[in-house]
Amino acid sequence: MLVDRFDRLISYLRISVTDRCNFRCVYCMPAEGIDVSPRQEILSFEEIARVASVGAELGLRKIRLTGGEPTVRRDLPTLVAMLSSIKGIEEIAMTTNAALMTDLAAPLKRAGMSRLNISLDTLNREKAARIARRDEWERVQSGIEASYREGFGLKFNAVIMRGWNDGELGDLLEYAHSFGAPMRFIEWMPMGLTGQTDRNQTVPWREMLESLQGRFDLVQESGVSADPAKMWRCQKTGARVGFISSMSDHFCSTCNRMRLTAQGGLRPCLHQDAEVDVRSLLRSGASDAELIDAFREAAGLKWAGHRMNDIIPLYSSKDMVAIGG
Numbered sequence: 001m002l003v004d005r006f007d008r009l010i011s012y013l014r015i016s017v018t019d020r021c022n023f024r025c026v027y028c029m030p031a032e033g034i035d036v037s038p039r040q041e042i043l044s045f046e047e048i049a050r051v052a053s054v055g056a057e058l059g060l061r062k063i064r065l066t067g068g069e070p071t072v073r074r075d076l077p078t079l080v081a082m083l084s085s086i087k088g089i090e091e092i093a094m095t096t097n098a099a100l101m102t103d104l105a106a107p108l109k110r111a112g113m114s115r116l117n118i119s120l121d122t123l124n125r126e127k128a129a130r131i132a133r134r135d136e137w138e139r140v141q142s143g144i145e146a147s148y149r150e151g152f153g154l155k156f157n158a159v160i161m162r163g164w165n166d167g168e169l170g171d172l173l174e175y176a177h178s179f180g181a182p183m184r185f186i187e188w189m190p191m192g193l194t195g196q197t198d199r200n201q202t203v204p205w206r207e208m209l210e211s212l213q214g215r216f217d218l219v220q221e222s223g224v225s226a227d228p229a230k231m232w233r234c235q236k237t238g239a240r241v242g243f244i245s246s247m248s249d250h251f252c253s254t255c256n257r258m259r260l261t262a263q264g265g266l267r268p269c270l271h272q273d274a275e276v277d278v279r280s281l282l283r284s285g286a287s288d289a290e291l292i293d294a295f296r297e298a299a300g301l302k303w304a305g306h307r308m309n310d311i312i313p314l315y316s317s318k319d320m321v322a323i324g325g
């Protein structure tokens with residue numbers, strides 16, 4: 001088992017398969033993008049699968065593929081098939097902007113992927129183009145439809161930014177419900193150098209809940225889980241909404257996550273600038289025991305929680321796109 005200094009069981013590995021993306025979302029990266037890594041610095045499928053299989057020996061059960069945008073990595077279904085064959089891995093999910101899912105939904109499903117979190121920040125085409133700094137409206141809609149038709153377990157995620165999309169909560173909730181999926185609202189988080197300036201963009205989850213209560217009679221769902229979202233349900237329609245409140249009410253005490261960056265860094269926390277380099281280990285013929293040590297070292301580095309609300313706040317120096325959320 002992989003347990004950190006605070007007795008949290010780490011059972012969920014978020015794997016970034018690329019630092020490239022076909023969008024330029026304002027809350028994720030600078031308009032000019034980031035300096036992406038040369039191909040040889042990115043882990044191969046075989047290297048990713050090796051780290052995941054060692055992780056499975058340590059009790060990792062769930063894998064989520066992230067990026068950048070994971071679907072821009074060529075032959076992604078091949079990687080999914082490799083990960084699906086690892087003994088102990090129970091679920092393979094992915095977070096995507098859905099723009100490439102029209103062609104990828106069926107092969108990814110066949111390869112063993114079961115769940116998708118689809119990033120959808122607005123139902124307004126013009127605003128979507130301003131947020132993503134790209135106009136991919138039709139491809140996103142078509143990708144969502146294809147993912148739904150393939151029978152993926154769906155969740156929709158929106159990063160809520162004050163003055164941008166905080167007026168669309170109810171419409172987004174109804175949209176997600178039309179696919180039988182929960183809508184999850186993520187509090188904006190300062191990431192990287194660009195993000196540290198305007199914390200006023202964060203809309204606290206209680207404020208979001210209050211603004212929805214006028215239209216939906218929401219009740220909180222019971223039960224504690226490692227899922228970061230606080231889940232509520234509309235008694236009338238059954239629509240489900242989740243709030244991911246990293247800034248105003250974090251959930252670090254039940255965190256079960258570890259991250260693997262595209263360059264091969266085992267990162268214990270999204271907002272902590274600490275990584276254990278496994279790429280050098282992999283490329284210098286390390287044994288499984290040495291990789292297990294690397295996992296344990298990363299878990300040992302993990303903070304009790306993020307420190308973005310400390311008197312002297314500490315933020316990730318990396319942008320979200322370079323870690324994968």
Ligand code: SF4
Binds near residue numbers: 250
């Ligand atoms: S901020 Fe770090 S410790 Fe907290 S939930 Fe996120 S990854 Fe876990």
